Amino acid sequence: MAAESSPAGTADQHPFDLATAVRGGPERFTAEVDPGWTVAGRPNGGYLLALVTRAALEAVGQPHPLAVSAHFLAPAEPGAAELEARRLRAGGRLSTARVTLVQQGQARLEALVTAGRIDPDAAPGWRRAGGPAGLPPVEACVPARPELPGGMRANLLDHIDLRIDPATAGWAAGRPGGRLEVRGWVRFSDGRPPDPLALLQVVDALPPSSFDLGLPSWAPTVELTVYLRGLPAPGWLACVVTGQLWQGGWFDEDAEVWDAAGNLVAQSRQFAGARTPADDARPRP
């Protein structure tokens, strides 16, 4: 593939950088939603978050996202997209932009992005935990396969090397753990080093924790917020996903991402839907 200039200043043209490239700006960008970053044909939410955040960073001229909040309005599709960006705050240490991802005239996703500069030398002033809780070493974890139950496919896993803690992988064999909990190690398959944009992808790269409750249907994300806490060291990322409550067809899911140096580099929370087969068969009020 020929080298091409990237408006976002990404020197390396790894698949992730190509798949999240945006062109144009400063208020209207175009992008191609890449079919390689989908699950069951739908673009992954974390991938879309990285895409819209690249437009936001360009719109405000800041290097790093700090807090990204997205509401998913309608399923996105592989193919052409427009990104409408609006700078809401400029100057000082922080800038904020709103970005709307539009396909075929319909808003699919809207995000608010507050951005700034993450100090590469920042060290914890205080932290609750010193590392990911209860995650066995990479070698003891189970490689995730792109083939999903029900004949679906996670193309995303062609690009992401994911190793799942066997204690939270029972759902794949019909023995869910019953706890809204999935843990694993994540890295790009091609060796691209992690950065804050990659962390936006990583927080949503594990299977939905609702699988661990034995809810096999897909779990559409309604809202996803990510805080970027540090620049990740090269290497594997540990991702610990837990939820508090599944009620009325909705569940919450937190992800903590720890880098190879043992630092917390991202926190996310999402609000998503998970219904039982009985729910889906019942007529909706």
Next chain:
Amino acid sequence: MAAESSPAGTADQHPFDLATAVRGGPERFTAEVDPGWTVAGRPNGGYLLALVTRAALEAVGQPHPLAVSAHFLAPAEPGAAELEARRLRAGGRLSTARVTLVQQGQARLEALVTAGRIDPDAAPGWRRAGGPAGLPPVEACVPARPELPGGMRANLLDHIDLRIDPATAGWAAGRPGGRLEVRGWVRFSDGRPPDPLALLQVVDALPPSSFDLGLPSWAPTVELTVYLRGLPAPGWLACVVTGQLWQGGWFDEDAEVWDAAGNLVAQSRQFAGARTPADDARPRP
């Protein structure tokens, strides 16, 4: 005070309902930011969230917020405000609106609100915890006073009855616990029963957990996201606030709100600033 019609359909004219009233619509509302819901002269973030969410609910015609994400762009002030609302998704079980709070031509806060109907009879399909962790009974907690260290005043506490767990109130006597942790009981002083709008206020009603680290300066919120998980029973609300990491001048803060029946009714997370006096004296790069 004369009864007045409320466009949001609130029958009771409690101070909270009056202070969060919005007029006009469907795309442009006016409101008065009330000086009674401030801390150190600045409108409380949770109060502002309730205000903009009322506009969002009107804009989309739904009864309850489900997920609310706000980015704080500039400090708001008591006085007149305009709320610009835009419906992003309509119909079906969920609706989404964007609301921008504008004062004197400047955007102070932008929020995305996904709304729907919370089933009053929903029961947990699964939950991690059966109630708030480690909170002593109301009678064993310490009433919070509106007078703050440094001569500041929390007018908010004229309206909110807050009782803080003594184990997390040491900062008030110069003995911070050192753990990004504050717990307490909350209710409206006038007996107004809690509802989802009230929960938006409650998640931000406790003192910043950075006080527990001995950081006495005010903690400006950058981002605040709230999920509404159930309709709260009447009575006291238990609020448990914890953070994971203070680094580079930023910290995260989670709040869980449990109702008097022991159900998790709201979850929030915010990204906020907390600097040491030494940070503030140092010239910024």
